[in-house]
Amino acid sequence: MNGIFDGLTTLLDSENIKALKTPCYVIDEKRLLHNAEVLSSVMSRTGCRILLAQKAFSNYDFYPLISGYISGTEASGLFEARLGKEEMPEGEVHVFCAAYRDDEIGEIISYADHIVFNSIYQLKKFGPSAKKAGRSVGLRINPECSTQEGHEIYDPCASGSRLGVTRSVWDEEMTPDAFELLDGIHFHTLCEQNSDALEITLKAVEEKFGDVLPSMKWLNMGGGHHITKADYDIKTLERVILYAKDKWGVEVYLEPGEAVALNAGYLMTRVLDIVENNGVKIAILDSSAACHMPDVIEMPYTPPLLNAASDGTKPYKYRLAGPTCLSGDVIGDYSFDNELKRGDMLIFGDMAIYTTVKNNTFNGMPLPDIYKLGTDGSVEKITDFGYSDFKHRLGRA
Ligand SMILES: *Cc1c(COP(=O)(O)O)cnc(C)c1O
Secondary structure: OOOOOOOOHHHOOOHHHHOOOOOEEEEEHHHHHHHHHHHHHHHHHHOOEEEEEOOOOOOHHHHHHHHOOOOEEEEOOHHHHHHHHHHOOOOEEEEEOOOOOHHHHHHHHHHOOEEEEOOHHHHHHHHHHHHHOOOEEEEEEOOOOOOOOOOHHHOOOOOOOOOOEOHHHHHHHOOHHHHHHOOEEEOOOOOOEOHHHHHHHHHHHHHHHOOOHHHOOEEEOOOOEOOOOOOOOHHHHHHHHHHHHHHHOOEEEEOOOHHHHOOOEEEEEEEEEEEEEOOEEEEEEOOOHHHHOOHHHHOOOOOOEOOOEOOOOOOEEEEEEOOOOOOOOEEEEEEEOOOOOOOOEEEEOOOOOOOOOOOOOHHHOOOOEEEEEOOOOOEEEEEOOOHHHHHOOOOOO
16 A cells, blocks of 8 residues: 555545535545554564654544554644643653743643653753653754755754754763763654665764663654655664664664655645646646645645646646745646646645644635545544634634
């Protein structure tokens, strides 16, 4: 089950799908389960633990479905930690934040099994109360090993990064009592990468921090592992995990977001109008790149679209764009076998991750409703949004 639209193609002609009010996200349970099984098999072959990084996917109605396969959740701060505790209570809750606040740390500690600090200052400041509460304490390190090019905004090892303690800062600031607090080391340096990049990174971690790892109980290798992608090399991942376990006697954690819900969602949209400019045909959709798939602009990338090519190889070419006022609200240039018509439904793939957690109501755009595509092919609405979701972010309720 590796195709982006595998879960959907047999259902396309069903009235359930055709009747959907667009735009909406459809989350695919079958694909989520497939991903969870892949992750779970890595856990059982290596004894590592895998957490869902909620910043990529927090649609908690699906937590019961996947909680039996993974070890818990990872949070970026208070609200995600609380969500993980509330909605996947049987799992561990891990938190990393670039800087914790005095007025939140107590509540965060109440939810967190592991809490990871980003500086030795914060470790010294908050670590003792976390330990007193019986929590496992970690420090994020920066191995200064960039394995990606072109996406500096997704590279925590880029020069000048605020993320993780470099070895030279460690040597300057680490004290025996701060070191005493540490149960584990955390690094997160990858983004949509294969296991060869992890192997290179672990070498850098070993070179820079190999002396401290034998004193640790665990090593958290962060996220960015594209484990459920078809061409991912799982054997190398498992070799790297087992190497760390053997060499330093640590428990190994991975906290992928993307890999948990990869290809497990669709954004359904319809063509509102078609306009033309200098020979370019532009289809204006009822969904927006800026509002409903912000990574298309931020990353940037061209998302997969069912029955279309993104390389101009089909005869009918269109630029797909959103209805907002932003000139750059463009999803991408695609080509099709047939002419597009107003009212046609289009289906973008891989829309479960970094979408529902990141969308917005710029221009007063409605948030897309969210549906569940059940393993039995049923389509059920999970939540919907309207005017009040737009208005209440802006003023008095
Ligand atoms: C973003 C992030 C993750 C998840 O990354 P994915 O690319 O979605 O796998 C995990 N841990 C930390 C600390 C992160 O910042």
